[in-house]
Amino acid sequence: MEALYNALRKNPNIAAWKVNVNHRETCELFYVQKKVETVRATETVDYTVTIYVDKGEARGQSTFAVYPYMGEKEIERLIEENVFAASFALNKFYEIPEPEPFEAPKPSGNLADKPFAETIKEIGEAIMKANVVPNASLSATEIFLNKNQKEVHNSKGVDVSFVTYECKIETIPNYVHEKEEVEIYQPISFSLFNPEELTAKIAEAISVVKDRAEAIKMPDVGSIPVIIDDEESVAQFFYTIADDLNYQAAYTHSNLFEIGQNLQEGGDGDPLTIEFKSIVDGAINSSPIDGDGVVLKPVTVIDAGVTKSRFGSYRFGYYLGEKHPTGQPAVLTAAPGTLDEKEIAKAPYLRCVRFSGIQTDLENNFFGGEVRLGYYFDGKKEIPVTGFSIQGDYKAAIKSMRLSKKKSTYDFYQGPKFIYIPDVKVH
Amino acid sequence: MYSEFLSSRHDACKALVERLKKRYPYVSILGKHVSGKQIAVTTFNTSVSDTMERQCGFVVKLYNGKTYAEYSFSDIDENGLDELEKEIIAKTTFPDALLDNHVPLAAMPDEPLVKSFFRPVEGKIPTSDEAIASLSALKDEIQKQDERIIQAIAAFSYYETSAMFISPNRDLDQNYTWMGVMVAAVAREGNEVRQNRYFAGGNNPAACFEQVKKHIPEMTEIALALLKAEPIEPGVYDIITEPSITGLIAHEAFGHGVEMDMFVKNRAKSREYLGKPVASPLVEMHDGAAATYSCASYFFDDDGVLAHDTLIIKDGILQTGISDAVSAMQLGTEPTGNGRRESTKRKAYTRMTNTFFVPRDSSVEEMIASVKHGYMLSQTDNGMEDPKNWNIQCVCSYGREIKDGKFTGRIVAPVVMSGYVPDLLMSISMVSKDFEVIGAGHCGKGYKEWVTVSDGGPYLKARCKLG
Structure with a gap:
């Protein structure tokens, strides 16, 4: 050539x-x-x-x-x-x-x-x-x-x-x-x-x-604590939050979050910390450079719930006056939380392990979708359940969510294996 | 115009087929060259790039007496056939211990046919500067509708497909184009951000531009109305689906389940329902590259099978599915011209093309007037198939409330339809005479293998669980 x-x-x-x-x-x-x-x-x-x-x-x-x-x-x-x-x-x-x-x-x-x-x-x-x-x-x-x-x-x-x-x-x-x-x-x-x-x-x-x-049909429970325990869905839940801090979203004024904003203000959940990294063992999207040839370095975009910095392509970073635009990151990492199986088992919950495609929509302040397999814990044992959808308030969930101690790794993600959200509608 | 590149490689492909047929009971080569541009003008950016559909390359398909084997490559040279032949043989040779455990297969039929197909563009494809000027005017038109429009987007895309299929007995080529114009408005009020879009596709660029221009006021009005959208109270409602949502039901809820490679894998519940009722008697559904004219209207598929118009549901009864050539062979049926690849780098699967319900005789006004309390559902957001268990997940961008036969002005967003596919199809009680097939879609098989598809149909009145 x-x-x-x-x-x-x-x-x-x-x-x-x-x-x-x-x-x-x-x-x-x-x-x-x-x-x-x-x-x-x-x-x-x-x-x-x-x-x-x-x-x-x-x-x-x-x-x-x-x-x-x-x-x-x-x-x-x-x-x-x-x-x-x-x-x-x-x-x-x-x-x-x-x-x-x-x-x-x-x-x-x-x-x-x-x-x-x-x-x-x-x-x-x-x-x-x-x-x-x-x-x-x-x-x-x-x-x-x-x-x-x-x-x-x-x-x-x-x-x-x-x-x-x-x-x-x-x-x-x-x-x-x-x-x-x-x-x-x-x-x-x-x-x-x-x-x-x-x-x-x-x-x-x-x-x-x-x-x-x-699995049996999910009993009618109204609202209940829901655990999202499907690695692709967990990854998407965090990525949608972080993506609002993309340079391009800020440049086009379509961002919802400002830098320095505490996304978890007034909440009692585990602190949310998101860092982008280039290479993470087991995450196959790992890449040392982005498509413009920018050498990727770790960047913390949210620290303990507070938005710290934006990220994204060299061009839109340049437009925002960034001296060293981060480049398009490869892998999102989220800090694990404090929750373990023992603590969860203290009260009823619904653990969702397979979605047909979770919706995470910050604009409409909505997350949810049809769940193909969940486990309903009635206070004594987990029962496999199916045939239901969940629907939650995204911004409220960010404030109140608890994150697992246990970590998992997916194509472009490493972080908590599951997210516990105290109040989600089930229908 | 048919690709000069493919023309120049035609004889080399013929020669390679002649060589390989001495060794393999079946051999064919598909060459594809797709070119075109996508041009976008937004409030913040103007961009020009190649079409997303772009590709240029070849795939050779062989039957080795046990399995089918394929090799994808970028170019072929008449002087390098010895080397290419060796490479194909080497790269498609796998350990016997692996191939011995194979699905029972045979060489596919290779009916003689030599034919060229061509669909000319109606009018002239605008040059980059002309397209940018037209898009800038559309963008300004959107922007001036309301000061809450923070971003206006206008985009034009076109692509020209050339393909040739060569086997010992077949020598086919085709050339056709498709284009579309999309406009979108992003509205903001305080911390609320909402968007709406409109698309027109076809083979006539001037007509596409004209059509979207007419729809800009309505498109922006809905984007602004969405700023006040509320979440829907989950429940079971009467619904009226606009053609976009009708198409989403045809495609996601039902169409994936009649892809017959899913029959081969025992993945489709619909196999048990052939010849049985699956929908209201008002329902007739088709799929096919020759079923209507839209973005998936090719002349032959990636297996070299001519385009069909397949009647899938007639009077509510499931008639048949759609299939690629290898699946049809395993099932002992005729292929329906639905063997499609994302590109020559990928495998062919059974894929939908233009999928739609046919119109009947109700008017949309009658349908609205018949609703006590429900929603008119509009604009596809996304959907996910579940062919084995027939669960529905279809997401509509918004719904407009109807009470006592009239719109209340209340708008809900987003709206997730769920439930059991036959329950939804059986509940269809009115079908409009208005009809539209929308050629703006890309469909994945599971989560990959993206191909262009259209879907649509009339307005349907049905009953469904919404959330």
């Missing part, structure tokens, strides 16, 4: 440029029940180019794909077309990032230790090892083993690249109970393959679907 860089350098109308390169190799396995239906492999490369054109005090930009088949003439024509477009897409001037000292971290995990075809076979075997429970099955399982090499280059000299390996699995545990079948959706991701751990996770998912099959 030297032709691309030459064409960018020699075009006099381009004030700055950025190239994102994504080389990807994958190996994929698709099971129907216990049998293989399809195997796949991919080897592809994508080049995404952004050019910046200055006109007076304004800067325009246009982003486009360049493909490996393109020759010098075609690339030059494409660049001219986008210079033209950028000269009309004008915005307030902003800079692009300067190079910073950067050392690419070694890819974490062990997925590069063997050829992908061998590793994926072992992953498949570890999954199917748990698929032995009477009345239970895995209806479908998809395994994606990916190697990603990402590069960012820009006209100021940013020239960084790093490699990651990840495994993403989607499986659908199914259970037959009194002729009725139910299923759940179970995503799993990791970069460190441990066959025993994977088998145990699948076994746990099968026990969850068994509970869903045997």
Whole structure:
């Protein structure tokens, strides 16, 4: 792709440029029940180019794909077309990032230790090892083993690249109970393959679907303390709060929170502390740089309930006058709280472990959604329940929520495993 | 215009198929090149970038006597076929111990067909400067509606799809375009922030711009009204669904359940209901790239199967599902032209295309007048399928209260519909003659594999649990 860089350098109308390169190799396995239906492999490369054109005090930009088949003439024509477009897409001037000292971290995990075809076979075997429970099955399982090499280059000299390996699995545990079948959706991701751990996770998912099959209709309780105990939903609950502190939200005046605001004022919950980090063990979204090539550093956005700083892309940080914009962060971490299972068991609660898709809407001050499996604790024992929705006041929940001592890690999240919210409507 | 890149690689693909067919009982190659732009003008920003749908590459599909195997790659060169053939063989060879435990499969039929398909743009696609000028005018129009509009958004997107499908007996190519204009208003009063949007799609850019312009006053009026929106008191209500929500029901609540790769995996309750009532006798539902004209109206799918119009529900009775080629083979049915990939980098699954209920003869006014206490539900926010258990989760951006046959002026937001799919479909008691299919959607399979889809239909009167 030297032709691309030459064409960018020699075009006099381009004030700055950025190239994102994504080389990807994958190996994929698709099971129907216990049998293989399809195997796949991919080897592809994508080049995404952004050019910046200055006109007076304004800067325009246009982003486009360049493909490996393109020759010098075609690339030059494409660049001219986008210079033209950028000269009309004008915005307030902003800079692009300067190079910073950067050392690419070694890819974490062990997925590069063997050829992908061998590793994926072992992953498949570890999954199917748990698929032995009477009345239970895995209806479908998809395994994606990916190697990603990402590069960012820009006209100021940013020239960084790093490699990651990840495994993403989607499986659908199914259970037959009194002729009725139910299923759940179970995503799993990791970069460190441990066959025993994977088998145990699948076994746990099968026990969850068994509970869903045997679940009874949720009794009419009105409002009750609710525990959100589903890692994806917990991650989303925290991310929606933090995302209001995005530079872009402030620049477009659509933010609800101001810096220095105590989101938990008057509340008696566990203090909420959110920090963004670049690399977190087990979080596959970990990345040392963002898409602009900004080297990501830890940034605390909420400290003990008080909003401390904003975060986000270099451009919108520049607009807000930030000296060192944080870049788009990779992993949200939330400080664990003080709550453990023993304390919870003192009074009735409803623990929700599978949502069909939790809604977290700060604008409408609402969180909730349909719950596919919960456990209702009536003061004596947990009973699997289904067929209900929850609905809560988001801002009130932030003040009163209790956070678990126990931590969990998800794709872009590490923090409390569950959130306890004292007053939530169940219907 | 059909992709010059794909044209220039056609002979190399033919040659590769000829080589691979000596080794494999089935082989095909899909090449796809999608290009286009998305241009947005907002109060705070103007941007130009490639369309989200952009892609350029190939995928070869093989039957190796045990399983199907695929290899995705970026380019093909007639002089490099030896190397590419070796790479395909190497990368799709997996340990025998793994493949021996395979689903019973066979080579897919390969009926002879050589054909080109082309749908020209109606009118002229605006250049970047022309689009920015038109969008700026729309943005200003939104902004001037009310000082509480803190952000106005106007966006234009278009994409042109070229695809070729080559197997030993088939040589197909297609070229078509789709475009849309979206406007949105973000309103703020004190600490309340609300938004609303409107979209028009089609194959005629001037008509799309004209249509959204007409709807700006109503769109902003609703954004402002939402500032006063209240939460709904949970309960079971009479509802009237606007076409956007009708489409959400057709797509999320029911459509995913008739994707027949779900039958193969024993994941769809609807399989047990083929030939049985699942909805009120007023209900007729279709899906298909050839069922209507919208954003999923291609000529052949990613398996090289021609577009269909599939009648899914007739007079409330479930007729059939929709399928990709490999699923149809496993079920012993005919594929329906619903094999779709997010891109050539991804696997083909059974996917919906244009999914909708058909209109009947009620007027919307009659429907509103018939409601004692309920809500007219509008604008899709999101939805999630549950094909196995037929639970509904559909989120509507807002609802307007109706009492004694009239709108009260009260607005509730957001509104979550829940319940059991057949209960909702069986409760449909009126179906309007007004009809709209909205081509603005992207649909995932579970949480990935995004493809463009449209959905819609008439206004429906039904009864449902809202929260």
